[in-house]
Amino acid sequence: YDTFMTVSCHSYVDTSISLEQIENLHKRFQRLSDNEETISRKHLDSIPSLDNNPIKKQIIEAFFDKRNQHQDEVGSCEEIGFEQFLMVMSHFRPPSLKTTEEEKEAMRKEKLRFLFNMHDTGNDGTITLVEYRKVVEELLSKSGDIGQEAAKAIADAAMLEVASTNVPHMDPDDFYEGITFEHFEQILKGLEMETRMYIRFLDVETPTLRCGKSTS
């Protein structure tokens, strides 16, 4: 118990998740990892209900992505401990009545960043056309034999939309390198991510753990 508290206190960002939630998550972590300290990709792969999910690979990858740990590192790990697991889960907390406007903005940025990292598999800070095509392809992968062409067309249309919204005037010879994070934010402004991207059982009434940045 105490170890969890200290572990969470050393987290990089303030995780306003209650003690009870952390306990539940830890239990789940234990079950997933067969009571070991860390989990690897194959542990998450073996969850049966994930098999129906078209973006299963991307979701699992997101857990092992170092960029989601808010420590300015890139690349991916092979195994993660409970602390990292918790950090990824904290992206899915909802706003409460007491969240101020700035905090809501920050939360939205954080969630959009998570999505962005999921798309940007090349780690270069932009989502290129190839990467976006892959996203759409994966989305449609469980929906029957649609074929590459449809996915490509949709991804192209989407990319065109991003480009024309953000950079309205381009010469015929200019080239739009890829979707940057700012453009990504702009295009998804209407979705209000902070009110959509949450898991219910992380709903918090009493934020009991508010830790600042770790200095170590």
Next chain:
Amino acid sequence: MAELRLARRSSFLPLTGLMCVLLLVFVSVASASRDVVSENNETWRGPAGETRGDSHNQTNSTAHKKAFPVLSFNYEHVRKPFEISLWILLALLMKLGFHIIPGVQNIVPESCLLIGVGLLVGGIIKAIGEEAPVLDTKLFFLYLLPPIILDAGYFLPIRPFTENMGTILVFAVVGTLWNTFFIGGMIYGVCRIEGGQLASVDPLSCLLFGTIVSAVDPVAVLAVFEEIHINELLHILVFGESLLNDAVTVVLYHLFEEFTHAGTVTVVDAILGVVCFFVVSLGGILVGAIYGILGAFTSRFTSHTRVIEPLFVFLYSYMAYLSAEVFHLSGIMSLIACGVVMRPYVEANVSHKSYTTIKYFLKMWSSVSETLIFIFLGVSTVAGPHAWNWTFVIVTVVLCLVSRVLGVIGLTYIINKFRIVKLTKKDQFIVAYGGLRGAIAFSLGFLLTNSEMKNMFLTAIITVIFFTVIVQGMTIRPLVDLLAVKKKKESKRSINEEIHTQFLDHLLTGIEDICGHYGHHHWKDKLNRFNKAYVKKWLIAGERSTEPQLISFYNKMEMKQAMMLVESGSTAQLPTIVSSVSMQNIKPRGPARQRAIPSISKSREQEIRKILRANLQKTRQRLRSYSRHDLMIDPFEDNVSEVRFRRQRVEMERRMSHYLTVPANRQETPPVRKVCFESEHKVYTYDDSKSPRGWTAEPDPSPPDAVSLLNESSQRANQSSEHRAKHNDELRAKVPDEKEEQDQLKLSRCLSDPGPNKEEDLS
């Protein structure tokens, strides 16, 4: 500015004059319709009198030989439909008038204006001494209400509705119960205290009264909220509540009505009442769902009789409503369930034109109904027997407001404990203020059988309705602006948002699975998969049953863009391009710049092609209309118009290349430039290479399917490209190396085009 004002003022007078004339005509017809068969010598009742006189004369004059009547007058024959049509026509002309008169629209909501007109008409009729028509309950519940509810239910935004379902149910059920008992109880207390005329009111009648007056009315809510464009959440909360509280109202109304006759209430009766509530609501939904599935199943087979498709939607829904009413189930919930269940499958099955027809017919009928309801409400107010009791009425109005506010605040406090996105004070205020009462309350009041209290109740109900619709309806708009409540975001759905909404759904489902938590998303995902695996196969025709949602969305958008382009292009005023970004800015440069052909399904392609072709044809015909029947074509004239036409088409295609995703790339090989237009009389073979020959009418043996490119046949083996490829080969031989000409006419997609195959021209 001054000129504008002057112009307005000058047009104002004739308009008001027109309105007055309309009113007078309205009144005279209304009074004529009230005409009872009686001997009456008043001259202005001429028409009716004449007919009777005529028939009298005719029966009397069989003895004498009359001259053959060249022109005769027989009004009785068409009387009923004539009057109904005239009522509706005049009501709609009123509505039209309101929109023409400038300035009025922004201050007063339309519903108030219509009630005002009704009052005026009723007043004039009464002044003349006639008996005004009253809002017949049967007419209201069977004919006027269903179209409005169907329109609302069919276009109900499902996502926000299901997301807020808990909140809506709490407001609808618990809120209405609270209102009923609070108002009923307090009224009874007041009556007891007042004494006098009110002393004879018994508690059950008060509760019955409370039921009638406490239900939020969907018609009024729709009428007012439509105009203020409030944000989606609040709109769906108030509107959803007004729809779902019908079940509660029905149960309570019948319950209390039974009890007033029986006299006493036992605990068993109360329990039965609760059971009845569940039966009424769930039964209603079940009936609606059954009819919805039937309707969806029927629409699967309508591919050969497209014209009657909309009728199935309307009839099945109406039957659902009537069937529910037979069993005293909640007709409104049945109608909503039917629309909601039917819609996704029907939309996948019907043709585009049927979809438009359904949409516009629903909107049209609901608009007519709404107009008629409000006018009748005004007329009935003047007509009905009134028993005005100051205390009773004032107390009722005050209590309605108070109980609504208390109810909303109390319930929100509880609801917020369970909601993620909490309801703020502003939201609560709008929800409370938006609880309008309307014609349903009036009709239910009219159905009351206890006549001594009925008049007093009816007066109070009408006062409440007027107060909510007029006072609250008029002031809600400035209040919304004052409180800076979030308005509806106008932006259309973009494909990025759609992609990410779906992505998010899957992501959250996955995270829930990882946490081992079976939440909201998990069950939604299960339902979707069940839907896709079993239901869609049965209810959707053909290949559309396996089409994933993203693809249908994408197709829909492409279609919309094409239509938009066509509409703007046909007025010969091409729209300014919003951005100069086109596909070539996105695609990576490189040798392998193959054209990605979207594999939109064949039928979709046909539809888009048809639309574009029709437009191009229209433009072409407009240019050539003077010479449609000429065989000798003036070559000079022809060249000019052809060039103009061609330039216009080029512009349009350039536009299209921005919106549709097929890129306007430079082609490696010159495409086959064969455009084939089939007007009614001739088939033009438009061949660039053969300019002098091109103008003469040359019947084309087999109109080609599309302009195809060389790459296409290799990439799309599954489409009927063999036929096309063959054709290409023979055509390619004819096309010379006119690179410049080709570049100008960049017909780079297979959509924008040509002659239909006779078989395809079905829908």
